[in-house]
Amino acid sequence: MRIMSLFTALLGMLSCTSGARFANLDVEAFAEKAADPAVFLVDVRTPDEYAEGHLRGAANIDAEAADFLDKMEAACPKETPVAIYCRSGRRSAEAAKKLSKAGYTVCDLQGGILAWQEAGKPVTKYAVETFMTDNGLPVRITLIKHGTLEIVCKGLSIHIDPVSGLSIPTDYATEFPKADLILVTHEHGDHFDRTAIEALGGNADNLITNARVAEMLGWGTVMANGDSRDLPGGIRLDAVPAYNYTEGHTQFHPKGRDNGFVLTIDGLRIYVAGDTEDIPEMAELKDIDVAFLPVNQPYTMTVEQCVNAAKVIQPKVLIPYHFSQTDLSGLPDQLPGMTVLLRQMQ
Numbered sequence: 193m194r195i196m197s198l199f200t201a202l203l204g205m206l207s208c209t210s211g212a213r214f215a216n217l218d219v220e221a222f223a224e225k226a227a228d229p230a231v232f233l234v235d236v237r238t239p240d241e242y243a244e245g246h247l248r249g250a251a252n253i254d255a256e257a258a259d260f261l262d263k264m265e266a267a268c269p270k271e272t273p274v275a276i277y278c279r280s281g282r283r284s285a286e287a288a289k290k291l292s293k294a295g296y297t298v299c300d301l302q303g304g305i306l307a308w309q310e311a312g313k314p315v316t317k318y319a320v321e322t323f324m325t326d327n328g329l330p331v332r333i334t335l336i337k338h339g340t341l342e343i344v345c346k347g348l349s350i351h352i353d354p355v356s357g358l359s360i361p362t363d364y365a366t367e368f369p370k371a372d373l374i375l376v377t378h379e380h381g382d383h384f385d386r387t388a389i390e391a392l393g394g395n396a397d398n399l400i401t402n403a404r405v406a407e408m409l410g411w412g413t414v415m416a417n418g419d420s421r422d423l424p425g426g427i428r429l430d431a432v433p434a435y436n437y438t439e440g441h442t443q444f445h446p447k448g449r450d451n452g453f454v455l456t457i458d459g460l461r462i463y464v465a466g467d468t469e470d471i472p473e474m475a476e477l478k479d480i481d482v483a484f485l486p487v488n489q490p491y492t493m494t495v496e497q498c499v500n501a502a503k504v505i506q507p508k509v510l511i512p513y514h515f516s517q518t519d520l521s522g523l524p525d526q527l528p529g530m531t532v533l534l535r536q537m538q
Contacts, residue, residue, distance in 0.1 A: 214288035214298035216281075219311040222301040225275045226250075229347040232268045232322060232330045234276045235305075236260075236287045241279065245315040247308065249332045249344060250277075251322040255287035261294060270295045272328045277301035277308070316367065319535060321511070323482055325458030333462070335535050336362060339383055339486065339514040341464065345457050346425035348372040352453065352464055354388040355381075359538055364391035373423065376401035377434060377466035378450035379408060382514075400429070402451050417448060428456040432477070434468035441469075441490045454480070463507065467492050467514070470501035483507035486514035487523075495519075499526045506530075513537035 217225065226233050226247060235246045236255035246252070253263045255278065268274060274296050278284040281304040288300040301308065309315065319335045325345075334342040337360045343350040350373045356362050370393035376384050384405050396411040400421070406412035415421065415431040423429055432454055435447040445467045452466040454477065463483045470493055483505055486492035492514060493501065502510050509531045512520050516538055524532040 214285075214292045214300055216285070216288075216300050216302045218302050219307055219313060222275065222277070222299060222308075223313065225273075225299045228273075229345065230273065230329060231299075232272050232274045233332075234264075234274060236276050236278050236284050237305075243317065243319075245305075245317055247277065247305070248314065248316045248318075249320055249334070251320050251332075255283045255290075260287065261290060264291065264296075265294075267322065267324070268296075268330075269324060269328045272324065272330065273297045273299070275299045275301070278304045280304040280306050314367075321482075321533065321535075323460055323462075323509070325460040327458045329458055331457055331460055331462070333482070335511075335513075335537055336360070338516075338537060339377075339466070341484070341513075342368065343455065343462065345427070348425055348427075350375065350455070351392055353377055353383040353466075354392055355383065355385040356388045356391070357385070358382060362388070364388050368392065372398060374399045375429075375453055375464075376405050376412075377452065377464075378402055378445065379404050380467065383467070384408070402431075402449060404449060415451060417451065426458070430454040430456075432463075433471060433473045434466035435471060436467075436469050436491075437471060438469060438490070444491050463505065465501075469493050470497040470504070474501055474504050477505050480505050480507040482509045482511065484511050484513045487512050487518050487520060488514050488516045489518075495523060495526075498523065502527055502530060502532075509533060511535060511537070 225231055233250045235242050235250040235252045238254050242252040276284045284300045288298045291298045321333050323331045331345040338358050339353045340355050341352045349371050351371045352375045374394045399412040400415055401412050403414050406414045417433045419431045421429045431451040434450045434452040436442045436445045450466055453464045455462045461479055461481050463480045465485050485498050485501055487498045511533045520534055
């Protein structure tokens with residue numbers, strides 16, 4: 193029996209790498225694949241099922257949607273290995289057959305998320321958007337809440353403005369591994385949370401922020417507007433201006449104090465604007481693939497300002513965030529030809 197089990201596991205591993213057919217992996221083997229930064233992890237259940245809880249870092253593409261293959265091909269090049277799962281394994285097995293036939297190298301979770309949970313493995317409710325670098329490496333962006341994100345790429349965990357409270361309580365000590373890098377845009381309580389930073393293992397070497405936050409903490413690496421740094425994994429980080437200019441609002445985010453950040457990862461450029469209006473300096477941002485723009489006057493932008501900023505920056509994908517009660521339902525219609533993802537980032 194043990195010899196047969198080992199043979200089956202080896203056969204599955206070989207078939208997963210050969211692309212001849214998909215591999216049906218047990219929980220432990222699948223967990224190893226899912227943790228590989230080069231693998232595109234996909235939950236193929238419905239959006240409602242996904243929202244109830246999913247594997248950390250998993251994107252959501254419904255296997256039973258008519259355009260499943262089209263969405264997969266748009267999201268992931270065929271050279272990138274794929275790990276998929278569903279509730280019990282039925283839908284993902286069918287999806288794996290389709291993907292394998294289409295040319296993907298696929299691994300499927302035997303028993304689905306039910307087996308995963310029975311094995312005591314964790315799930316999360318934070319949505320994930322996955323983008324590909326020029327070299328076909330997945331970059332997973334976890335949309336935690338409001339102005340709070342985690343970017344995972346090349347095995348690195350990068351947290352931006354981690355906050356424990358607000359609309360969704362977050363226990364960073366149990367819900368996330370220690371951060372490799374923490375970026376804090378400015379000192380307001382919905383962006384700067386000492387408890388969250390400490391839970392993530394923040395220290396003078398892995399925290400990058402503005403001078404004010406470093407002063408409040410008593411430690412941290414300071415970047416000012418216009419500064420650049422080379423990070424591990426060949427990642428480039430640029431600190432860019434973020435401020436208010438509207439009369440009566442400039443006290444919220446005065447010019448020169450706070451940062452936005454641009455991360456360049458194998459050619460993929462991600463702009464996280466921080467708290468800002470549609471400032472003139474945005475015209476200097478080039479080749480942005482994904483832009484996170486705040487929409488929450490009087491502190492950040494109106495919808496009209498967000499539209500103007502998006503037209504200036506021209507990102508391939510716009511994800512509004514930090515928008516509280518602002519109605520964004522009409523935003524996509526005002527930006528025809530641009531991909532606008534409306535997510536739960538109030």
